[in-house]
Amino acid sequence: MEHNAFTTKSAICYGEVLWDNLPTGRLAGGAPMNVAYHLRKLGIDASLISSVGADAAGKELLSFVSSIGIPTANIQTDAKHATSEVIAEEKANNEMVYTISYPVAWDFITPDKNIKPATDDAFIFGSLSARNEVSKNTLLELLEESNFNVFDVNLREPHYKQATIEQLLDKANLLKLNENEIVILGQWFTTHVAEKDIVLSLIEQFDIAEILITKGAEGGTYYDHTQMLNYAAEKVKVVDTVGSGDSFLAAFLSRKLMGKELESSLHFASKLAGFVTSQKGACPPYDIDEVWAKS
Numbered sequence: 001m002e003h004n005a006f007t008t009k010s011a012i013c014y015g016e017v018l019w020d021n022l023p024t025g026r027l028a029g030g031a032p033m034n035v036a037y038h039l040r041k042l043g044i045d046a047s048l049i050s051s052v053g054a055d056a057a058g059k060e061l062l063s064f065v066s067s068i069g070i071p072t073a074n075i076q077t078d079a080k081h082a083t084s085e086v087i088a089e090e091k092a093n094n095e096m097v098y099t100i101s102y103p104v105a106w107d108f109i110t111p112d113k114n115i116k117p118a119t120d121d122a123f124i125f126g127s128l129s130a131r132n133e134v135s136k137n138t139l140l141e142l143l144e145e146s147n148f149n150v151f152d153v154n155l156r157e158p159h160y161k162q163a164t165i166e167q168l169l170d171k172a173n174l175l176k177l178n179e180n181e182i183v184i185l186g187q188w189f190t191t192h193v194a195e196k197d198i199v200l201s202l203i204e205q206f207d208i209a210e211i212l213i214t215k216g217a218e219g220g221t222y223y224d225h226t227q228m229l230n231y232a233a234e235k236v237k238v239v240d241t242v243g244s245g246d247s248f249l250a251a252f253l254s255r256k257l258m259g260k261e262l263e264s265s266l267h268f269a270s271k272l273a274g275f276v277t278s279q280k281g282a283c284p285p286y287d288i289d290e291v292w293a294k295s
Contacts, residue, residue: 009257010045011036011122012115012146014139015129016106017050017065017075018084019057020098020242027242027281028064029086030106031126031154034243034282036070038250038272041286044122044257049115049142051076051105051135057083058105068283074115078105088242093216096242100128100156107132109139117146121257124249126154130164143171152249153177155184162188169206176212176249199223212252214245214273222266231266234274243282248273 013032020029032048039046048070052058054077061083062072084104089097106129117123123146130136143149151172153165166189169175177185179195186198189205199211203225214220219233251272255265275291276284 006040006045007043007258009043009122009254010047010120011039011124011253011257012047012049012074012117012120012142013039014049014109014123014125014142015135016084016126017048017052017061018086018100018104018106019061020086020088022088022096022240022242023090024240024280028061029242029282030084031152031243031246032124032129033065033070034246035124035152035250035253037068037283038247039254040069042251042254042288044250044254047071047074049074049109049112051078051081051109053077053081053083053105054079055083057085074112076105076109076112078108081105081108090240096240098156100159102159103132107135109135111138111141115142117142120146122148122150122253124150124152124253125168126152127160127165127168128154128156130168131159136164140167140171143168148173150174150176150249150253152246153181153185155181169202169208172206172208174210174212174253175202175208176214176245178245179213179215179218182213195221196223196228212249214248216241216244219270220248220266222262229263229266231263231270234270234277236274236278238277239280241277244273244277246282247276 013036015032016030017033018030020027036046036048052061087099190201192198211223219231222229248269251269
């Protein structure tokens with residue numbers, strides 16, 4: 001069952017949109033675009049705030065974003081800065097390492113009075129889009145207006161600062177990060193070493209309601225003020241891991257916004273992330289029945 005009709009739920013994804021130059025070829029990417037794509041596939045009316053250059057790469061990117069069903073009305077065109085191009089290399093354990101050029105168009109996202117996050121059910125953002133003051137200040141303005149902030153931590157050296165991450169943690173209701181990022185945050189903001197102790201400290205310090213830690217083939221763990229739930233990863237033949245964490249977040253968030261039970265939401269999210277890992281690229285075509293059939 002593919003969702004052509006949306007539920008009454010909506011979301012905004014903020015940040016980078018770019019070309020990933022992968023070992024296997026050139027693909028459109030950026031976590032906000034990936035999350036928006038999957039949210040829309042799953043029935044959430046998601047939009048994307050970003051910026052591209054007034055160049056051929058930017059026109060191609062806008063065309064691609066539109067072709068996968070994401071509205072482009074809130075993607076700005078920057079006449080001074082180029083469209084983002086990223087070099088991606090695959091390392092051990094299928095981990096992708098990215099070389100991200102700076103500055104690019106999405107570093108200069110400017111405020112738009114027509115965008116009102118308070119009318120949406122979720123506002124999803126990452127740390128990469130806060131590496132430059134212009135986009136960071138726009139992001140901070142939007143975070144003040146939104147009701148439910150989903151912080152997808154995305155630490156890419158050298159494109160982050162502890163002080164900025166602290167600012168963004170302070171605005172987060174739901175935090176999603178990987179097993180390496182929780183260690184870094186633990187070293188910055190706590191005296192703890194054990195994951196659970198780090199998480200509980202972050203929850204208390206920053207008044208974060210929920211934390212999701214993705215752990216690749218090991219699955220992951222969900223935390224809130226009262227519970228910890230582990231979930232298993234799907235066993236699949238890996239084609240590439242690009243965007244698997246983004247699809248997990250989108251799937252979990254779609255179920256949460258629809259009021260689904262926590263354990264089934266985690267299972268569904270793991271299922272979709274496994275499917276995406278078994279496909280080429282972060283935004284493969286699919287319908288929900290196909291995902292469930294890949295057991």
